[in-house]
Amino acid sequence: MGQHLSDIEATDFSSEFPQDESICYLNHAAVSPWPKRTQLAVSKFAEENVKFGATYYLEWLKVDKALREQLARLINANSYRDIALSKSTSEALSIIAYGIAWEEGDEVIISNQEFPSNRIVWESLANKGVSVSVANIDGANPIEAIAAKITPNTKLISISSVQYASGLTLDLNRLGALCTENNILFCVDAIQSLGAVPFDLTDTNADFVVADGHKWMMGPEGLALFYVKPEIRDSLTLNQYGWHMVANRGDYTREEWTVAQDATRFECGSPNTLGIHALNASLSLIEELGVTNIQSKLRQVTEYLVEQLLSISDIEILSPLLNANQSGIVTFRIKHINSEALYAKLMKQGVICACRGGGVRFSPHFYTSKAIIDKAVEKVKATI
Numbered sequence: 001m002g003q004h005l006s007d008i009e010a011t012d013f014s015s016e017f018p019q020d021e022s023i024c025y026l027n028h029a030a031v032s033p034w035p036k037r038t039q040l041a042v043s044k045f046a047e048e049n050v051k052f053g054a055t056y057y058l059e060w061l062k063v064d065k066a067l068r069e070q071l072a073r074l075i076n077a078n079s080y081r082d083i084a085l086s087k088s089t090s091e092a093l094s095i096i097a098y099g100i101a102w103e104e105g106d107e108v109i110i111s112n113q114e115f116p117s118n119r120i121v122w123e124s125l126a127n128k129g130v131s132v133s134v135a136n137i138d139g140a141n142p143i144e145a146i147a148a149k150i151t152p153n154t155k156l157i158s159i160s161s162v163q164y165a166s167g168l169t170l171d172l173n174r175l176g177a178l179c180t181e182n183n184i185l186f187c188v189d190a191i192q193s194l195g196a197v198p199f200d201l202t203d204t205n206a207d208f209v210v211a212d213g214h215k216w217m218m219g220p221e222g223l224a225l226f227y228v229k230p231e232i233r234d235s236l237t238l239n240q241y242g243w244h245m246v247a248n249r250g251d252y253t254r255e256e257w258t259v260a261q262d263a264t265r266f267e268c269g270s271p272n273t274l275g276i277h278a279l280n281a282s283l284s285l286i287e288e289l290g291v292t293n294i295q296s297k298l299r300q301v302t303e304y305l306v307e308q309l310l311s312i313s314d315i316e317i318l319s320p321l322l323n324a325n326q327s328g329i330v331t332f333r334i335k336h337i338n339s340e341a342l343y344a345k346l347m348k349q350g351v352i353c354a355c356r357g358g359g360v361r362f363s364p365h366f367y368t369s370k371a372i373i374d375k376a377v378e379k380v381k382a383t384i
Contacts, residue, residue, distance in 0.1 A: 002290015009297065013367035016285065023350040024376040029164060029192060029329050029363035030354050032218040034282060041281035045274060060273050067276050070283040071225045074291070075190075075209055076200045081262035084226040085271060089191050090117040092210035092226040093158075095266055096187060097121045099236030104129035106155040109146060111137045113163040113357075118189045122158060130155075137163075143174050150178075156185040161199070162192035165357025167319040167329025169197070176205040185232075191215055194225065195283075196298055196328055196365070198291045207232055213275075216328070216365070219282040223275035226266060233263070242268035289366075297366040298328045304370055305330055305362060308377040312384070318359045333359035334384055345383045351376045 016035045019025055025033055048056055068080035077083060086092040108122045112134050122132045133154070135146040146157065157179055162169050172188060179186035187208040190199060195217035201209070209227040213219030228236065238259065243249065245265045246257045259265045286294065309315055314335040320326055333339045343355035353376075354361040364373065 002288060002293050004293070009300075017367050023352050024372045024379070025352045026362040026364050026368070026372075026376055027352045027354055028218075028365045029167075029215060029361060031214050031221065032216065032365065034220070034278065035218055035285050037285060038219065038278050038281040041277050042274065045277045060277070063280050064271060064273070064276050067280040067283070070280065070287065073287070074194060074199065074283070075225070075227060076202055077227060078230070079262075081264075082227060082230055084228070084263035084266040085276070086210070086224040086226040086266070087222055087272070088224050089189060089210045089212045090121065092208075092224055092266075093117060093121045093187070093189070095226070095239070096208050096210075096228075096236070097125060098239050100156070100185070101235065101237065102128045102130050102155070105153050106130045107133050107151060107153045109133045109135055109149045109154055109157045111135050111142070111146065111159055111163070113137055113166055113168065114158075114160055115164045115189070115191075118158055118160055137168065137170075142168065143171055143178070146175065147178055150182055150184070154182065154184050156187060158187035158189065160189040160192060161194075161197070162327045162329065164192055164329070165361065166331060167327040167361075167363075169193070169320070169327045172199075172204040172206070176203070179207075180205055190225075192327065192329070195286050195291070195294070197295050201227075213279045213282070217279065217282055217286065218365070219279035220275045223272050223279050226263070228263065228266070233265070236266075238265065240266075240268035244269050244271070294366045298364070299326065301364050301366060301368050301373070302326060302328055302330060305364060305373050305377075308373055309362075309380075312377070312381055316359075318357060328365065329361060329363045331357050331359040331361040334380075337384055342380075342383060346376075346379060349379050349383070351379050 017033060018036060019033060068083040071083045072080045108130060110119055110122060110132060133149045135149045137145050139145060159170060159175060161172055176186055185207045188206045190209055190211040192215060194211045207229045210224060212224040214221040245260055245268050247260050248254050306317060309332055316333050318331040318333060319329055339359045340355050343360050346353055
């Protein structure tokens with residue numbers, strides 16, 4: 001699925017991403033700009049609301065289904081019925097954490113590079129007798145570092161596919177096999193990879209996959225993919241209830257109810273229909289181009305960015321530079337310069353970036369032009 005890489009390389013994406021000329025946008029690992037088509041989809045949805053209210057609600061439900069189908073294809077799930085829509089990655093992780101039947105002494109393994117969402121929720125289980133073991137993945141063999149933390153009490157490993165600050169990309173296939181061998185549940189926070197890196201449930205064998213849509217999927221905040229392996233769906237205790245998560249949704253006069261058999265059991269109330277229209281539009285672009293092609297183009301963009309950054313005196317690239325561990329995240333620092341101060345100066349000059357992991361984080365996407373990168377790097381040089 002998708003165009004050929006050569007077609008993407010030859011395409012001018014300025015019409016799809018007409019960003020203001022005053023900025024160099026290098027912050028997709030935080031919040032991505034929308035494609036133009038997403039703006040148009042939201043505008044059309046808003047106009048329908050203004051003129052007709054919920055007259056076209058049945059048509060909106062078709063977009064809901066289409067989005068679930070897109071997300072199922074994105075992770076190679078068997079069915080759109082395996083996809084739940086959550087408000088955020090954090091909410092989805094909380095549903096998992098408080099749905100698992102824990103026993104006193106159970107352990108969860110995370111890494112020392114996790115975003116707080118994938119740390120706090122597991123630490124909150126301490127009153128249930130669950131402990132968190134933190135693997136230091138800063139070294140050359142992150143999977144081995146995680147494996148070394150496994151004990152007979154390890155019940156779940158929860159890891160980010162790409163680490164938010166360093167950009168370290170983990171070998172999910174190896175980690176998934178490790179979990180299968182040891183009968184450990186495997187949870188993947190894929191927010192920093194979905195849309196930019198291929199993901200295949202067949203290879204990773206993940207039990208849970210969560211990812212908000214506002215980063216590399218280029219969608220809105222407030223809407224996230226939430227996947228639970230069908231074989232274990234029934235084992236998760238539900239802690240939220242409402243009209244939307246029942247088997248006979250829409251039959252409001254029915255007094256008896258049962259929980260929906262598909263993933264909508266995790267959606268207790270009304271859907272984020274506006275967000276659904278937006279993410280559906282953004283994913284249509286990703287499907288047209290193909291994730292594999294997007295990954296290849298993003299690597300070229302990232303390699304060019306690193307090449308230009310290395311022309312700066314006293315610079316240190318904090319992100320992995322080997323292809324296997326490289327992502328769209330490039331974090332750097334300049335010796336003898338405070339990274340927070342450098343970040344603040346760059347932001348004032350229109351270089352939209354982030355301060356993470358002890359350095360300045362640049363995160364372009366596949367469509368980011370060399371001209372934007374050149375302009376941003378020149379501003380770094382001028383600032384220091």
